[in-house]
Amino acid sequence: MKxxxxxxxxxxxxxxxxxxxxxxxxxxxLFAGPSGIGxxxxxxxxxxxxxxxxxxxxxxxxCETCGSCRSFDAGTHPDCLTVSKPxxxxxxPIALIAGExxxxxRSGLCYDLSLRPMLSRRKIAxxxxxxxxxxxxxxxxxxxxxxxxxDTVIIMISSQPDALLPTIRSRCQMLRFRPLKSSEIAxxxxxxxxVDDRQVAEEIAALSDGSxxxxxxxxxxxxxxxxxxxxxxxxxxxxxxxxxxxELLEQMESKASDAGERRNAWxxxxxxxxxxxxxxxxxxxxxxxxxxxxxxxxxxxxxxxxRLERTNQLLDRCLEExxxxxxxxxxxxxxxxxxxxxxxxxxxxxxVR
Amino acid sequence: MKLNCHRGSLSSALQIVSGAVPARTPxxxxxxxKLQVTDSEIxxxxxxxxxxxxxxxxDCESDQSGEVLLHTARLQSIxxxxxxxxxxxxxxxEALIVKGGRSRFRLAxxxxxxxxxxxxxxxxxxxxxxxxxxxxxxxxTIFSCDVESTRYALGGVLVDLGGDSVTMAATxxxxxxxxxxxxxxxxxxxxxxSPVIPHRAMSLLEKSLAEGDEQVxxxxxxxxxxxxxxxxxxxxxxxxxxFPRYQDVIPKEFNATIELVAGPFYSTVRxxxxxxxxxxxxxxxxxxxxxxxxxxxxxxxGESRVEHPISYSGSEMKITFDPRFLAEFLRVLDAExxxxxxxxxxxxxxxxxxxxxxxxxxxxxAQDH
Numbered sequence: 101m102k103x104x105x106x107x108x109x110x111x112x113x114x115x116x117x118x119x120x121x122x123x124x125x126x127x128x129x130l131f132a133g134p135s136g137i138g139x140x141x142x143x144x145x146x147x148x149x150x151x152x153x154x155x156x157x158x159x160x161x162x163c164e165t166c167g168s169c170r171s172f173d174a175g176t177h178p179d180c181l182t183v184s185k186p187x188x189x190x191x192x193p194i195a196l197i198a199g200e201x202x203x204x205x206r207s208g209l210c211y212d213l214s215l216r217p218m219l220s221r222r223k224i225a226x227x228x229x230x231x232x233x234x235x236x237x238x239x240x241x242x243x244x245x246x247x248x249x250x251d252t253v254i255i256m257i258s259s260q261p262d263a264l265l266p267t268i269r270s271r272c273q274m275l276r277f278r279p280l281k282s283s284e285i286a287x288x289x290x291x292x293x294x295v296d297d298r299q300v301a302e303e304i305a306a307l308s309d310g311s312x313x314x315x316x317x318x319x320x321x322x323x324x325x326x327x328x329x330x331x332x333x334x335x336x337x338x339x340x341x342x343x344x345x346x347e348l349l350e351q352m353e354s355k356a357s358d359a360g361e362r363r364n365a366w367x368x369x370x371x372x373x374x375x376x377x378x379x380x381x382x383x384x385x386x387x388x389x390x391x392x393x394x395x396x397x398x399x400x401x402x403x404x405x406x407r408l409e410r411t412n413q414l415l416d417r418c419l420e421e422x423x424x425x426x427x428x429x430x431x432x433x434x435x436x437x438x439x440x441x442x443x444x445x446x447x448x449x450x451x452v453r
Numbered sequence: 454m455k456l457n458c459h460r461g462s463l464s465s466a467l468q469i470v471s472g473a474v475p476a477r478t479p480x481x482x483x484x485x486x487k488l489q490v491t492d493s494e495i496x497x498x499x500x501x502x503x504x505x506x507x508x509x510x511x512d513c514e515s516d517q518s519g520e521v522l523l524h525t526a527r528l529q530s531i532x533x534x535x536x537x538x539x540x541x542x543x544x545x546x547e548a549l550i551v552k553g554g555r556s557r558f559r560l561a562x563x564x565x566x567x568x569x570x571x572x573x574x575x576x577x578x579x580x581x582x583x584x585x586x587x588x589x590x591x592x593x594t595i596f597s598c599d600v601e602s603t604r605y606a607l608g609g610v611l612v613d614l615g616g617d618s619v620t621m622a623a624t625x626x627x628x629x630x631x632x633x634x635x636x637x638x639x640x641x642x643x644x645x646x647s648p649v650i651p652h653r654a655m656s657l658l659e660k661s662l663a664e665g666d667e668q669v670x671x672x673x674x675x676x677x678x679x680x681x682x683x684x685x686x687x688x689x690x691x692x693x694x695x696f697p698r699y700q701d702v703i704p705k706e707f708n709a710t711i712e713l714v715a716g717p718f719y720s721t722v723r724x725x726x727x728x729x730x731x732x733x734x735x736x737x738x739x740x741x742x743x744x745x746x747x748x749x750x751x752x753x754x755g756e757s758r759v760e761h762p763i764s765y766s767g768s769e770m771k772i773t774f775d776p777r778f779l780a781e782f783l784r785v786l787d788a789e790x791x792x793x794x795x796x797x798x799x800x801x802x803x804x805x806x807x808x809x810x811x812x813x814x815x816x817x818x819a820q821d822h
Contacts, residue, residue, distance in 0.1 A: 167570060174567035176480050178502035198603070205601040205608065206653075214605030215503060215651070215690040216676035219569070243603060249693035 132261035133277030136313025184228035198240040222251035279310025377415040459512035470499035576672035578640030599625030606694030654689030716788030
């Protein structure tokens with residue numbers, strides 16, 4: 101993979117190149133931005149180029165042929181140290197940072213960084229999921245992060261930089277990465293041969309929030325089925341709360357085996373709902389602006405305003421539910437309560453009408 | 454590529470090299486050892502990216518040069534279980550075939566070019582040290598390392614290479630071991646070089662120096678040190694950190710010097726150590742005319758008094774030491790070794806001297822009881 105293969109993030113990449121050109125690269129970088137947008141790819145490209153033994157100090161192009169580049173590609177580079185949250189775990193434990201028990205001070209990232217580099221001019225540490233470090237791990241890392249041995253570059257990657265300890269944050273130079281454009285996601289989805297059909301790719305991209313990992317989830321057609329089901333339900337004349345909730349729940353459960361997955365399904369559902377009402381709002385605004393002033397239909401206008409108001413309320417209710425997503429509420433109860441509220445809001449409106 | 458090896462020598466080579474093979478690693482490929490066949494020699498290479506061992510296998514022939522990765526644990530089991538004297542290895546791009554008299558194993562192989570390269574010892578300029586001395590020096594310093602500290606330089610042994618002598622020093626900031634020994638220089642070595650070699654590499658070195666080895670070649674390069682002894686070459690990355698100026702903490706003048714024999718004194722210290730616990734680690738060393746009394750008290754255990762005859766004629770003095778620090782020092786000495794115990798006062802560092810070359814500095818504990 102080369103710099104030219106990276107989609108998006110051109111400003112950030114140029115900043116890194118410029119920093120290296122001027123030999124002003126900080127010893128600790130924090131790559132912040134939503135997950136699934138390529139922060140790690142940029143970090144790895146940066147690491148590879150910094151480790152390459154053929155290129156000049158001020159050049160950020162890896163030669164791809166030297167021993168360093170080859171062993172980097174094989175994942176065995178002795179001077180590229182990576183730690184990340186272990187699979188299936190919620191935290192990045194201190195064992196990976198400073199060793200644990202008998203191994204304290206004898207293993208882990210900090211120890212590895214205390215040695216001279218083996219193959220290259222410098223050592224690179226990539227700390228993925230940096231925000232998952234618990235307080236212990238983060239505190240154990242502070243000393244190394246603040247003052248690593250010479251020729252060390254530490255790249256921290258985080259999708260939630262605000263969750264990092266302030267002491268960690270203040271020791272790094274933050275580089276913010278933006279979500280990818282929807283066209284870029286569509287391009288990637290096709291380039292990765294996830295889908296062949298450009299229309300499907302664009303549909304997925306539009307829903308992905310600029311994140312490739314979200315797009316990857318959407319590849320599963322069941323998500324899109326869930327969306328169609330929800331949209332059909334919401335646009336129906338009458339919202340039959342109980343039956344509809346059961347149907348949705350069944351569809352969600354066909355996808356989700358454990359609680360975490362169910363929660364994930366629930367958040368997708370809410371996102372689809374928000375999208376639905378947002379579309380409706382756009383539609384209504386357009387309708388409203390299409391009323392010519394000469395058109396003497398005050399009722400029509402006020403009717404339109406009412407619908408706008410109602411859609412706003414419905415959308416608010418969805419957003420409110422979305423903001424509670426991380427509160428660990430019971431999914432099926434939340435779903436029913438939410439649908440009941442939506443139904444009530446709609447009834448109130450019909451009564452007015 | 455086809456090889457024919459003596460099972461025993463392949464097995465012992467594997468045993469030595471596996472000292473550097475990590476038991477747990479995120480980089481799966483490091484669980485292998487690389488068998489490298491060149492025109493001149495056949496060697497095995499193992500590494501955990503911190504220390505690497507390269508060992509030349511004797512009694513092994515190959516029809517051509519090449520390399521292959523061998524899964525350490527699996528090959529070890531095969532060599533342990535098959536009864537034949539010789540084993541044949543056949544390397545194809547897809548698989549490794551190991552053949553004994555009546556057994557045949559076909560093992561999957563990984564790409565050897567993905568394994569880190571460890572070059573053979575090719576240094577022109579190096580220090581030559583007597584192997585037995587070198588091992589003794591490691592034994593006498595390594596126990597003072599502070600492997601738990603985040604001051605990583607203290608987790609290794611400083612190897613100070615001069616023109617005609619080599620000095621090793623290790624400290625955990627409460628005690629310090631320093632030992633030096635003569636050496637010769639082959640070729641030209643630049644100005645004095647003082648790498649800090651990690652604890653793990655040092656203990657591996659101590660273990661892997663075989664009895665028969667006569668001389669050890671030691672070369673310091675930019676980021677690592679290379680030590681060659683006999684068939685084995687050990688590489689270790691050096692610690693990137695500042696080792697304290699140890700010369701400054703060794704007192705030069707003393708108020709009293711006591712002659713001791715290591716063995717009996719060690720036994721006395723061990724006795725005194727029995728009645729100590731985590732809270733009352735200290736043992737009082739009471740010096741009076743011709744007697745040293747070791748007094749220890751632990752609230753929950755009891756107390757002990759152990760006397761040790763000494764030739765001492767100065768004023769009475771009481772110094773508190775952590776007996777573990779003394780025991781660790783005395784343990785590495787032969788029982789009949791003569792030790793000079795040099796004292797200043799209860800607040801200053803005490804020094805043990807063995808001959809001219811070995812010095813052990815120990816800080817006394819505060820006397821709060």
